[in-house]
Amino acid sequence: MSFDFDATVVGAGAVGLACGRALSKRGLTVLVLEKEAMIGQGVSSRNSEVIHAGLYYPTGSLKAKFCVQGRRLLYDFLDSRKVDYKKCGKLVVATEEAEIPRIEAILEQGRINDVEGLELISGSEAMKLEPQLNVAAAIKSPESGVFDSHGYMLALEGEIEAGGGAVVTSAPFLGAEPVQGGGFKVRVGGEGATEVTSRLLVTASGLSAQKVAAAIEGYPADDIPIGHYGKGIYFRLSGPAPFERLIYPPPIPGALGTHYRKDLGGQGVFGPDLVYVETEDYSVDPNKAQEFADYIRRFWPGVRAEALAADYAGIRPKLHGAGQPQPDFQLHGASAHGIEGLMALFGIESPGLTSSMAIGEAVAKELLADS
Known part of the structure; x- marks a missing residue:
């Protein structure tokens, strides 16, 4: 079966764009959908713009791994794309x-x-x-610092588009349906409401992560964390x-x-x-x-x-309320929810911005492992 896009990413914040960039640089055509009128208008634009070194996070956690890896990748990327930052310590x-x-x-x-x-x-x-x-x-x-997070996201968007992909704003994700034999039909709202087909699907939708997962046909409710x-x-x-x-x-x-x-x-x-x-x-x-x-x-x-x-x-x-233990990032692939070709991200809070490039690399590697 031929698809309109190799991969569709829901959410054009730092993590969604980093996932799109990681897939794009592997030769895939990528569509990134964003419900807001501009990229990075949610969690990614309302933070401290701090580059975290990786001190605090539990041994062996995804937060510890992705923060350190992501920070190293991030500084290299900012240097190469001339995005403003200061490694102030x-x-x-x-x-x-x-x-x-x-x-x-x-x-x-x-x-x-x-x-x-x-x-x-x-x-x-x-x-x-x-x-x-x-x-x-x-x-x-x-190794800690501050940076221009919007300049960073614009650079990620540019790489996706240079790879033949598209970042489409004012285009809310309405739902998706797995297709027999693999892939997804993805319903897109907004003025240009349409349906596209995609071989792979990534949900990186921040505060809307639970709502987006629930709009995917066949996604098990018990795999969606509160x-x-x-x-x-x-x-x-x-x-x-x-x-x-x-x-x-x-x-x-x-x-x-x-x-x-x-x-x-x-x-x-x-x-x-x-x-x-x-x-x-x-x-x-x-x-x-x-x-x-x-x-x-x-x-x-x-x-x-x-x-x-x-x-x-x-x-x-x-992913936790007041007085509850703080959990790790959650990246749910087919082993968690049973839907091939889908990666759903939950609870990507701090240090998600610093970790974004490492998260993108991990998502791309897992989705393409069997390709």
């Missing part, structure tokens, strides 16, 4: 003596995860690097940025906690916090500035609540 700080064992455990996990260049430094050494810090000790991570919305807000600092490096306190349950970055424009940004919500609510309550300031003061005593301006919010596609 990160300090994971213990703000009091009681927190030092926590960051020592993070240091050990980072080394197990094969993160390069990690070093435990004293509070005085950390303050020589960042004089405004309140710090008892810190992990110095030279999803949760983890909202985080950000505040932007008026005035000079206090630190050159990323500053992270020890993680909170379910997230890395409210941290600091100096963005590529030179401004200081703090966030995100974590609140579980039921809907995609992207409002930011300016009255939370004092709460943010109280938290930030632990590592930056000089913060003033009146210097924090409400900025933006993001929602992470979590």
Whole structure:
């Protein structure tokens, strides 16, 4: 049977585009469908734009593997495509003596995860690097950075199109039906509503992952994990940025906690916090500035609540609720759901952006293993 496309990817965020690029560079014609009017308008555009080194994630987890691999691939890709980034480094700080064992455990996990260049430094050494810090000790991570995530996604889109593929926006995925003998009929909505055929199908749809999987005929309901919305807000600092490096306190349950970055424009940004919500609510309550300031003061005593301006919010596609253990990325192939040629991705939250190229490579290798 001939197909309109070799592969169709649902979702034009960083992970979907990276999957499309990985398939395209293997010679496949790729269609990427995006329900929004532009690429990268969901989870991928509402994050910290941080390149994570890979310190925190459990030994042998996909998060640990893909973060380290993805970060190395990402820096190489950004260099080769002239996408803006800054490898500014990160300090994971213990703000009091009681927190030092926590960051020592993070240091050990980072080394197990094969993160390069990690070093435990004293509070005085950390303050020589960042004089405004309140710090008892810190992990110095030279591989961490910040980057232009939208420029990155545009570069991925360009590679897909250069390979003969297409990234189509305002084109919501309505459903898919496996075809006898292999492949899929894919229903596409929007003004140009149509049906296309595709040999392979990848769902990388972030917050819509569960809904998209349920719209594939024959997808077993018991293979669709329950999803949760983890909202985080950000505040932007008026005035000079206090630190050159990323500053992270020890993680909170379910997230890395409210941290600091100096963005590529030179401004200081703090966030995100974590609140579980039921809907995609992207409002930011300016009255939370004092709460943010109280938290930030632990590592930056000089913060003033009146210097924090409400900025933006993001929602992470979590697979756990409040108080529950944080699970790994989930990449469900035929061994999980029984549908050949389909890869469904769930729970791709942080460090999903850093991991995106490694996730794309893993998806392409598994889908093409039997080709």
